[in-house]
Amino acid sequence: MTRGAVQSVEDVVKNIIAAELRVSRDQLNPETHLMKDLGADSLDALNIALRLEEAFRIKIPDDAIPKFLTISDIVSGVNDHLSERQ
Amino acid sequence: MxxxxxxxxxxxxxxxxxxxxxxxxxxxxxxxxxxxxxxxxxxxxxxxxxxxxxxxxxxxxxxxxxxxxxxxxxxxxxxxxxxxxxxxxxxxxxxxxxxxxxxxxxxxxxxxxxxxxxxxxxxxxxxxxxxxxxxxxxxxxxxxxxxxxxxxxxxxxxxxxxxxxxxxxxxxxxxxxxxxxxxxxxxxxxxxxxxxxxxxxxxxxxxxxxxxxxxxxxxxxxxxxxxxxxxxxxxxxxxxxxxxxxRGAHIYAEIIGYGATADASHITFPDSEGEAHAILRALRDAAVQPEEIAYVNAHGTATKLNDISETEALKKVFGSRAREIPVSSIKSMLGHSMGASGAIEFIATVLAIESKKIPPTINYEEADPQCDLDYVTEGARELKATAARIAALSNSFGFGGNNAVLVATGSNDITA
Structure with missing residues (x-):
């Protein structure tokens, strides 16, 4: 299985955000806001969505991306998609 | 103007x-x-x-x-x-x-x-x-x-x-x-x-x-x-x-002429006629006489075709005086940076005018009868005025038959 199965969804999300936004993983907590705290913009959000789709083998609909504001938003969004798939 | x-x-x-x-x-x-x-x-x-x-x-x-x-x-x-x-x-x-x-x-x-x-x-x-x-x-x-x-x-x-x-x-x-x-x-x-x-x-x-x-x-x-x-x-x-x-800015040179033409003949083969016309149009745009051109920064790619065609174009424009004008190709040192090369070479032309030093064409080894101009092959050379002011050309020719020529001058009357 992939590493995603071993790591929690939150771990994978944090790794993706840390890599895409070039920030330290340590500064990320569930309430961290991508735009306000990390300076991300809409292009970053698109790249994060692409990485999430690759990592979790899910399809993120267009209208879900603007709702990905904090780490916990993303984690619950990914969990929703994973449960839909099952 | x-x-x-x-x-x-x-x-x-x-x-x-x-x-x-x-x-x-x-x-x-x-x-x-x-x-x-x-x-x-x-x-x-x-x-x-x-x-x-x-x-x-x-x-x-x-x-x-x-x-x-x-x-x-x-x-x-x-x-x-x-x-x-x-x-x-x-x-x-x-x-x-x-x-x-x-x-x-x-x-x-x-x-x-x-x-x-x-x-x-x-x-x-x-x-x-x-x-x-x-x-x-x-x-x-x-x-x-x-x-x-x-x-x-x-x-x-x-x-x-x-x-x-x-x-x-x-x-x-x-x-x-x-x-x-x-x-x-x-x-x-x-x-x-x-x-x-x-x-x-x-x-x-x-x-x-x-x-x-x-x-x-x-x-x-x-x-x-x-x-x-x-x-x-x-x-x-x-x-x-x-x-x-x-604002008291330093002026490196004055840009005085620009000529652009299309060969309208072949997508890759150069045409000295189109190139010569680009040079002529640049000279006319600059209102300089051919005698005032003291240096030509060549397109000089080192392809068989370009170097012959460019030499022919310079002869068409300058006649017998073409052999007296120093012509150098800095592509011999920088290679060919495609869309950047014309700009880099214009800048080198400006700096040559300002410093009165001509960068050489390096790696020249054997004379080509079809390329018989003064290519500054012995090393850098002093840029000497041939008229009251120093004017110089920078040639750029591209695939598609695009020709673009710029003229700059460094006459004393432009410095503040």
Whole structure:
């Protein structure tokens, strides 16, 4: 299985955000806001969505991306998609 | 008609970064060509290129910015920012609707195209959601505007190897005819990629004299066997002579003429008739007499065809005097940076006028009866005026039959 199965969804999300936004993983907590705290913009959000789709083998609909504001938003969004798939 | 000055210079080339270092290397006859290290060259016949090894993106961009910008945009922004700083243009002078940008590029965001195509076709390389804004041809000029806050016309043009010269020529005319007050203009290209090297290989126009790389490019020499591909950026700040004087800016030279033509004959074979007409139009635009031209910075690619055709064009324009004019090709040292070359060579022409030193054509070994001009092969030479003022030409000719010629002068009456 992939590493995603071993790591929690939150771990994978944090790794993706840390890599895409070039920030330290340590500064990320569930309430961290991508735009306000990390300076991300809409292009970053698109790249994060692409990485999430690759990592979790899910399809993120267009209208879900603007709702990905904090780490916990993303984690619950990914969990929703994973449960839909099952 | 307003007069236009060159007041800022930004240069990133395989022989160095910055006006002083680059021009010093050119005067010393130093080559920037080296063996390719960035990718697998085992299937290539040409294994060398001109890479800007002294360019440190981290001096200009943080990690996130780097991931957003193709190498061509990095080179262009760094050169533009350096030129604006060199011209001492603060934000008040740039952040307005009277300052524009024109950038020429032959290949645009080629590296990003290849990365995305690799991921798309065979799963190599990394997908990204921002492939389009990285790869689009106008990424470089638009990113310059975003960086420097220039809000005037923002134009990208692509005329292959004459792109950089066309960009500077068009920018010059925009200021001369009152459409803008200041322009950031020049060329940038980063075409040294696996796919482009392979495509050029099949055209059989690249030099295969790989060993040693620095001696490969031999413009006008009978044993030349093609050009050497390279990358780089050359960008100038142009403004009216009046504004330069008012703010006490250093004036490197005055740009006085621009001529552009199309051969309208063949997509790759050069035509000396079209080239000669571009030179004539530039001279007429500059209102200079042919006798005033004291130096020609040649297109001089070191392909069999270009060097003969360019020599013929110069003879058509200058007649028997063609043999008395020093003609040099700095591509012998920098290689051919495609859309950047015309801009880099215009800058070298300006610096030659200012310093009164002509950079040489290196690697010249054997006389070619069809290339019988004075190619400055013995090393750098003093640039001597042939009339009251020094005027010099910079030739750029591109695939597609595009010809762009610029004329600059450094007469004493322009300095404040």
């Amino acid at each position: 307003r007069r236009v000055a060159v007041t800022g210079i930004g240069l990133i080339t395989p022989v160095g970064v910055g006006r002083e270092r680059v021009f010093q290397a050119l005067i010393e006859g130093r080559s920037g060509i080296s063996r390719i290290e960035g990718f697998d060259i085992s299937a290539l016949k040409t294994t060398m290129s001109g890479i800007c090894r002294d360019f440190r993106p981290e001096d200009f961009f943080d990690e996130r910015e780097k991931t957003r910008l193709d190498r061509v945009s990095q080179l262009a922004i760094a050169a533009a920012e350096s030129a604006a700083r060199d011209a001492r243009m603060d934000n008040g002078l740039l952040d307005n609707y009277d300052t524009g940008v024109i950038i020429g590029t032959g290949f645009g965001g080629q590296e990003s195209v290849e990365e995305y195509c690799g991921a798309y076709f065979n799963g190599h390389g990394r997908r990204t959601a921002i492939a389009i804004p990285k790869a689009m041809y106008n990424a470089a000029s638009s990113n310059i505007a975003i960086r420097l806050k220039t809000r005037g016309p923002n134009i990208t043009l692509s005329t292959a190897c004459s792109s950089g010269a066309n960009a500077i020529g068009q920018a010059f005319h925009m200021i001369r005819y009152g459409q803008t007050e200041r322009m950031i203009a020049g060329g940038a290209d980063a075409p040294v990629t696996p796919v482009v090297m392979d495509a050029w290989k099949d055209m059989r126009v690249l030099s295969t004299k790989n060993d040693p790389p620095e001696r490969a490019c031999k413009p006008f020499s009978a044993n030349r066997d093609g050009f050497v591909l390279s990358e780089g950026a050359g960008i100038v700040v142009l403004e009216t002579i009046e504004s330069a004087r008012e």
